[in-house]
Each structure stands twice: as structure tokens, then as C-alpha cells.
Amino acid sequence: xxxxxxxxxxxxxxxxxxxxxxxxxxxxxxxxxxxxxxxxxxxxxxxxxxxxxxxxxxxxxxxxxxxxxxxxxxxxxxxxxxxxxxxxxxxxxxxxxxxxxxxxxxxxxxxxxxxxxxxxxxxxxxxxxxxxxxxxxxxxxxxxxxxxxxxxxxxxxxxxxxxxxxxxxxxxxxxxxxxxxxxxxxxxxxxxxxxxxxxxxxxxxxxxxxxxxxxxxxxxxxxxxxxxxxxxxxxxxxxxxxxxxxxxxxxxxxxxxxxxx
Amino acid sequence: xxxxxxxxxxxxxxxxxxxxxxxxxxxxxxxxxxxxxxxxxxxxxxxxxxxxxxxxxxxxxxxxxxxxxxxxxxxxxxxxxxxxxxxxxxxxxxxxxxxxxxxxxxxxxxxxxxxxxxxxxxxxxxxxxxxxxxxxxxxxxxxxxxxxxxxxxxxxxxxxxxxxxxxxxxxxxxxxxxxxxxxxxxxxxxxxxxxxxxxxxxxxxxxxxxxxxxxxxxxxxxxxxxxxxxxxxxxxxxxxxxxxxxxxxxxxxxxxxxxxxxxxxxxxxxxxxxxxxxxxxxxxxxx
Numbered sequence: 001x002x003x004x005x006x007x008x009x010x011x012x013x014x015x016x017x018x019x020x021x022x023x024x025x026x027x028x029x030x031x032x033x034x035x036x037x038x039x040x041x042x043x044x045x046x047x048x049x050x051x052x053x054x055x056x057x058x059x060x061x062x063x064x065x066x067x068x069x070x071x072x073x074x075x076x077x078x079x080x081x082x083x084x085x086x087x088x089x090x091x092x093x094x095x096x097x098x099x100x101x102x103x104x105x106x107x108x109x110x111x112x113x114x115x116x117x118x119x120x121x122x123x124x125x126x127x128x129x130x131x132x133x134x135x136x137x138x139x140x141x142x143x144x145x146x147x148x149x150x151x152x153x154x155x156x157x158x159x160x161x162x163x164x165x166x167x168x169x170x171x172x173x174x175x176x177x178x179x180x181x182x183x184x185x186x187x188x189x190x191x192x193x194x195x196x197x198x199x200x201x202x203x204x205x206x207x208x209x210x211x212x213x214x215x216x217x218x219x220x221x222x223x224x225x226x227x228x229x230x231x232x233x234x235x236x237x238x239x240x241x242x243x244x245x246x247x248x249x250x251x252x253x254x255x256x257x258x259x260x261x
Numbered sequence: 262x263x264x265x266x267x268x269x270x271x272x273x274x275x276x277x278x279x280x281x282x283x284x285x286x287x288x289x290x291x292x293x294x295x296x297x298x299x300x301x302x303x304x305x306x307x308x309x310x311x312x313x314x315x316x317x318x319x320x321x322x323x324x325x326x327x328x329x330x331x332x333x334x335x336x337x338x339x340x341x342x343x344x345x346x347x348x349x350x351x352x353x354x355x356x357x358x359x360x361x362x363x364x365x366x367x368x369x370x371x372x373x374x375x376x377x378x379x380x381x382x383x384x385x386x387x388x389x390x391x392x393x394x395x396x397x398x399x400x401x402x403x404x405x406x407x408x409x410x411x412x413x414x415x416x417x418x419x420x421x422x423x424x425x426x427x428x429x430x431x432x433x434x435x436x437x438x439x440x441x442x443x444x445x446x447x448x449x450x451x452x453x454x455x456x457x458x459x460x461x462x463x464x465x466x467x468x469x470x471x472x473x474x475x476x477x478x479x480x481x482x483x484x485x486x487x488x489x490x491x492x493x494x495x496x497x498x499x500x501x502x503x504x505x506x507x508x509x510x511x512x513x514x515x516x517x518x519x520x521x522x523x524x525x526x527x528x529x530x531x532x533x534x535x536x537x538x539x540x541x542x543x544x545x546x547x548x
Contacts, residue, residue: 059428078433080433080436088433091432095426095428097426099424111418121415175434209532212331
């Protein structure tokens with residue numbers, strides 16, 4: 001890992017805009033995320049939250065503005081490059097490798113770990129098998145953290161919905177990110193599962209020294225989890241601050257409940 | 262019923278099936294196999310018919326040709342693959358068909374490849390078909406072993422991931438362009454090397470050897486055999502190459518039956534004959 005340049009925030013968005021034809025999905029959004037915080041992103045449907053994640057993970061380029069990672073511009077970098085720099089994500093509509101087993105999904109994401117020499121792999125040498133065994137143990141350990149260890153041999157596509165969401169998190173964690181973007185991690189979970197997820201995320205942040213940016217519709221969960229929140233409405237940033245500040249902000253109340261215009 | 266001559270053709274079919282399978286294991290429908298097969302065959306035909314009345318060729322010289330063919334097809338695949346692999350699905354298939362046609366027309370019209378009649382009297386390293394059976398059989402065993410190791414390695418896992426979901430693979434940091442290109446190059450090299458063996462075995466080589474028909478036939482190997490493991494295209498290639506010969510006693514009806522097998526195979530075995538479930542039952546799934 002390269003050292004963060006002194007003073008630069010972990011992630012900085014400067015006047016980010018994204019236009020899809022006639023639709024202005026994001027307009028001039030600016031904020032910073034500091035290392036180690038849990039940052040919430042809320043807003044009504046169609047506010048541009050997932051678009052913002054696509055920009056942050058390199059899936060879609062910004063129309064204008066720039067994103068800086070540890071003081072360095074991410075302009076024009078591919079999604080795999082973003083991941084290698086330490087930005088991992090999950091997907092709102094689940095994109096697991098459904099044909100592969102739960103364990104294989106995580107093993108795949110461990111691909112940047114040293115695998116041993118190519119010749120070792122070719123001849124299935126003891127060294128290679130030992131290395132593969134170590135990687136498997138690591139994958140199992142991650143699955144265990146997410147409560148999925150007993151499902152390791154099942155096909156990913158056959159898991160229950162909540163388990164698939166957690167597997168997405170395990171897979172993203174396996175790429176050893178510094179920043180984890182979670183797109184509606186609690187969607188489809190019951191209140192008890194949501195509560196557990198909340199605790200789990202706080203633990204994971206501690207153990208893996210993560211910074212988290214979380215999109216979530218279930219606002220109470222975010223209020224409990226996050227240090228700071230940003231609120232998007234029709235692609236504009238309408239509020240930024242602590243949960244208390246956000247809850248009291250008249251523009252947020254208007255965006256969610258509708259104003260008397 | 263199956264003589265050594267047919268066995269050689271079956272093995273060559275299985276090798277070409279593997280060549281189609283490799284890009285497909287990374288989710289890429291490439292039909293470029295006949296182009297690289299033709300390049301390999303033409304290279305062998307040209308090199309071994311130089312000089313005055315060549316009648317025999319040593320095994321070492323054939324191996325040398327195979328190395329050259331592998332190098333030439335790898336270079337060609339790198340050159341073509343970089344732009345072409347940006348295309349997806351059917352568009353990739355169409356552009357690789359175009360490559361097959363370009364190579365075919367080039368071989369047909371180049372001043373030194375013998376035009377429509379091709380090149381004759383390619384010397385044989387073996388006097389008996391049995392020699393070819395053992396030689397191509399070893400090649401198939403080697404290719405199968407490499408594929409088996411591939412499926413247990415990081416590269417093989419990355420290929421499977423791209424096949425399942427390319428965008429998610431990229432977001433997991435997998436260098437998708439590099440992985441797809443590697444599969445494409447490996448496929449090309451295998452086809453090129455197979456072309457060298459085929460040219461010597463057939464004794465003659467012309468532009469028709471690498472035509473669009475071959476692309477469809479070899480694709481059928483993979484579809485009938487199954488594309489979830491390297492064993493699928495091998496079984497598919499062996500069976501579908503043998504079938505027209507085995508059906509010879511029924512006369513012209515054999516072409517109808519052959520067509521029916523290709524048509525009904527996917528209906529009754531949508532995943533092909535060799536499926537992951539079958540392999541699991543055979544207990545050979547764990548690497």
C-alpha cells in the first residue's frame with residue numbers, strides 16, 4: 001500500500017456531474033470521506049446514489065468533475081484498477097458468480113494474493129497445494145466472519161437472499177480494500193437481520209481497518225451506524241452532516257415527505 | 262469399426278474442440294479456431310515441401326514446425342485479439358468469422374500457397390496411422406492435462422468469473438482484458454499446432470481446410486459435449502467426428518442422422534453430455 005499523502009482525505013469528490021442523454025443524474029456533487037469513518041448516502045429513489053457508486057468504482061466515467069483517492073485523481077481508470085487501488089463494492093441487484101460455489105466466489109476475489117510460481121501450479125507441487133490450502137483457509141475465515149462458513153460448498157445462486165447479500169460483502173472484503181462501497185446491504189432483510197448486519201459492519205470496519213460508504217433506504221439503520229451522512233435529491237447534494245444535523249434539516253424533510261410548495 | 266485412421270481424425274477433432282472451448286470458458290464466443298488451424302496447416306505444408314522431392318520428414322522437424330506454428334498463431338492472436346475482444350457475444354462471433362474468411366481467401370490467393378488445389382505431397386513423419394494415433398494422442402493428453410491444471414489455477418478461476426459476470430469480475434480487480442486475451446491466444450496456439458499435425462497426416466493442404474464449416478462443426482463439438490469442463494469438448498469432438506463414418510452403412514441417410522444428433526443433442530442435454538453434476542458424481546471435481 002502506498003502511503004496516503006499527508007493531509008489529503010481518503011476520498012474526495014470535486015464537482016462531480018453525470019449526464020445520461022437528457023437526464024442529469026448527478027450535478028456538481030462535492031464531499032470528502034475521511035479514513036476510518038462510516039459514511040451514509042441517502043435519498044429518494046432515483047436520487048443518483050447508485051450512479052455515484054458506479055462513478056466511484058470506475059464502472060461509469062463522470063461527465064465532469066473529478067474524484068481523488070488519497071490525493072490522486074482516478075480519472076480514466078478502469079474498474080479493476082479502482083479495485084487494485086483499494087476500492088471495493090457490492091451491488092444493489094446482487095452480482096455474485098452464481099455458477100460457482102460460495103467458497104469459490106471468495107477464492108476468486110483473493111486472486112491478488114500471491115499464488116505461488118506458475119510452474120508449481122502446473123505440476124500441482126506440494127508448495128502450490130499448501131498455498132491453495134492457505135488461501136482456502138483465508139476464504140473460509142472471511143466466510144466465517146460473515147456467518148457463511150457452513151454454506152461454503154453450496155452454489156452461490158442457491159443461497160437465501162440475505163446470505164447472498166453477505167456473500168457479496170465477503171467477496172468484496174477478500175480483495176483487501178481500504179474503502180468498501182455497500183449498495184443497500186440490508187435490502188430484503190428482516191428487522192432482526194438488519195440489526196445484526198449493523199453490528200457486523202461496525203465489527204468489520206474495526207477488524208479490517210475499513211472506511212465504509214453505505215447506501216441504504218432504511219434510514220434508522222444509517223442514523224445508528226454512520227458518523228456522517230450525505231443526502232442526494234434529483235442528483236444534487238442537499239445536505240451533509242452528522243445524523244442529528246441531517247434529521248433536523250428542513251430540506252431533507254422536504255425531499256422525503258414532500259414540501260408545501 | 263474404428264480404425265486407426267478414423268481415430269486420428271477423432272483426436273484432431275477433440276483438439277479443435279478444446280481450442281473452441283478455451284475462449285468460451287472465459288465467456289467469449291470465438292469462432293476463430295479454423296483460421297489458426299489453417300495458418301498452422303499452411304505453415305507446415307510450406308515448410309516441409311521446400312527443397313527437391315521431399316519424401317520423408319523427421320519427427321524433430323515436425324516438432325519444430327509445431328513450435329513455429331504456436332509462435333506465429335500466438336502473435337496473430339495477440340494482434341487480432343486486442344481489438345476484437347472488445348466486442349461481446351454475437352459481435353465477437355461475427356468478427357471472428359470474418360477473420361476465418363480473411364485467412365481462407367488469403368491462402369486461396371497468395372502466390373505461394375498453391376491456389377485452389379493447394380499443396381500436395383506433404384511428407385509424413387510416420388508410415389503407419391498408428392504413429393499418428395500415438396503422436397496426436399499424446400498431444401491431446403498434454404492439452405487435457407494443461408486444461409485440468411488451468412481449471413484449478415487462478416487464471417482458470419478468473420475465466421470462470423468472467424464467464425459468469427464480467428462487470429462483477431472487473432469490480433473484483435480481475436484484469437479481464439488480459440485474462441480473455443490469454444484464453445484467446447491459448448486457443449489459437451492449440452489450433453495452430455493441430456493444423457501442423459493434420460497437414461502431415463492428410464498429406465495435402467488447401468484453403469478449404471480452414472473454412473466457416475469447420476467453425477460450425479467445432480462449435481457443435483463443444484455444444485454437444487458440454488462447455489463446463491474441458492472433458493466436454495473432447496468427448497464431443499471424438500463422438501461427432503466418428504459419427505459420420507460409423508453411420509456409413511446407412512448410406513445417404515447418415516447425413517440426416519448426423520444433423521439430427523446435432524439438433525437433438527442440445528434438446529436432451531442442454532448443458533452438453535459432460536455436466537458439472539456428472540463430474541461431481543464421478544468424484545473427479547476436487548483438484
